[in-house]
Amino acid sequence: MKAVVYDGPKSVSVKEVPDARIERPTDALVRITTTNICGSDLHMYDGRTDMQPGRVLGHENLGEVIEVGDGVDLVKVGDIVCLPFNVACGFCENCNKGLTAFCLVANPAPEIAGAAYGYADMGPYNGGQAELLRVPWADFNCLVLPPDARDLQRQRDYVMLADIFPTGWHATQLACVQPGDSVAIYGAGPVGLMAALSATIKGAGKVMVVDRHPDRLRLAEQIGAIPIDDSKGSPVDQIKQLTGGMGADRGCECVGYQAHDPQGQEHSGLTLNNLVQSVKFGGTLGVVGVFTPQDPGGPDPLQKQGKVPFDYGMFWFKGQTMGTGQCNVKNYNRQLMNLIAAGKAKPSFIVSHELQLDEAPQGYENFDRRVEGWTKVLLHPDGRR
CATH class of the missing domain: 3.40.50.720 (NAD(P)-binding Rossmann-like Domain)
Known part of the structure; x- marks a missing residue:
């Protein structure tokens, strides 16, 4: 699959990497249709973290479920889902308290609570600035969106539920x-x-x-x-x-x-x-x-x-x-989804550019330089704009 890969400070590229796949029965595989460049990505882009070269970036992700593991009960193939940037197990002590940003299971690193897609020190999970994304603990982590989320224009709003x-x-x-x-x-x-x-x-x-x-x-x-x-x-x-x-x-x-x-x-x-x-x-x-x-x-x-x-x-x-502290996205994403669906909130007012995945390096450069008019960049790995 194609993916945006961190090469080092001020350098990302779009490369062919091994396809994301189901690895555990509780996983889902999502074909990403809309994913964002986040201001937090720029900390890695600027070399201000210990991000390892070769990692796939992207923690603001939305797409269509194309496969589920045998242990997934609620999420179905064909669902359009938005993924919280927090990767969380859903059953540890912190998750039970709603502290999904500080999951005690998802990050295997000792003495670190909390995990995320494609982010330094936040676990081994690849990001979703890619054609495919593996979603662990899919029943817990997937927010199934209303039917209108199939419309790419509506995805401009719904994808904001992943993080910002x-x-x-x-x-x-x-x-x-x-x-x-x-x-x-x-x-x-x-x-x-x-x-x-x-x-x-x-x-x-x-x-x-x-x-x-x-x-x-x-x-x-x-x-x-x-x-x-x-x-x-x-x-x-x-x-x-x-x-x-x-x-x-x-x-x-x-x-x-x-x-x-x-x-x-x-x-x-x-x-x-x-x-x-x-x-x-x-x-x-x-x-x-x-x-x-x-x-x-x-x-x-x-x-x-x-x-x-x-x-x-x-x-x-x-x-x-x-x-x-980091946001416990699942505490809010469903009620905010309902505001979007009802027309009470339109967070896409900040979107300035929608690019294909191959254009991601240009998007990173201009967003990082704060070029006039580059306020929020969306990427479409499926080639649509």
């Missing part, structure tokens, strides 16, 4: 967003925009989104959020001006450890510390931007160890509460 829509929703859950709240969101990439959409759906009174890329800020404004350009002045000051001087009720960090200032200098704690400053005393923070325990490509010794300079004194002084 639930992750944006998770940010607002961690931040405890309630109707009428003011919400400050750092980052207008795909996850930040999904957090803005989620806060809006939840009835937030004021949603403010910080970024400096005009195309992303336009998308934030398109869904009713207030765009804040941090290249034109302190985002903290701008947020306080919009919130009576005290700051937002809630805050979401959707950037992570590769945050840059407007001059292009990287500061791993920049958005995290700005968020503390931007949220009021007693406010709540949801942090879903990626922070890693190791950062081999970090610009300084502290970052190489995965450590972040954090203004804990101000965080403590303001009595804030923070929730962090």
Whole structure:
């Protein structure tokens, strides 16, 4: 099969690799029709993880089931399914608690909980930027979609259920967003925009989104959020001006450890510390931007160890509460699917490009460089656009 393979920093290619196949009775085999390039993929693309060359990338996946193992009872051949980026067993202690991002079984590495498709340190599972994908524990991991998901245009929305829509929703859950709240969101990439959409759906009174890329800020404004350009002045000051001087009720960090200032200098704690400053005393923070325990490509010794300079004194002084971590996608994907099916949510507003699989290297390069207009890239391994 054809697949997008990680070759090393700043290099991916489309190669012929062994076909994915059923390996255990509880597996399903999915023919991928729509898969996305995620901002998290760029951490590997930039050489900021210990991703092994030769691995197949891709953790935002949707397609048609073409084969199931003898132990699969619920998922049927012909179903159109979206796969959570979390690979989870469904029966361990953490999965029973809904903590599928921290499954105790799926990752064979000692002292690591949680697994994902095509991602560094997240288990041995190949990704779905490929023609075929093996799905372990298929009855648990497959979200069977409504009949309209056969339409490629509808897949633009449903594929967002694999990661970024639930992750944006998770940010607002961690931040405890309630109707009428003011919400400050750092980052207008795909996850930040999904957090803005989620806060809006939840009835937030004021949603403010910080970024400096005009195309992303336009998308934030398109869904009713207030765009804040941090290249034109302190985002903290701008947020306080919009919130009576005290700051937002809630805050979401959707950037992570590769945050840059407007001059292009990287500061791993920049958005995290700005968020503390931007949220009021007693406010709540949801942090879903990626922070890693190791950062081999970090610009300084502290970052190489995965450590972040954090203004804990101000965080403590303001009595804030923070929730962090990867999204447990299955906690949210069914209810968000129902919102899409009912026409109440259209997360595909962020999609800028749809490419065939062979065009993936171009998609990675332009998305990584933040080229104007490249806001979200979808790949179609079946050749359709």
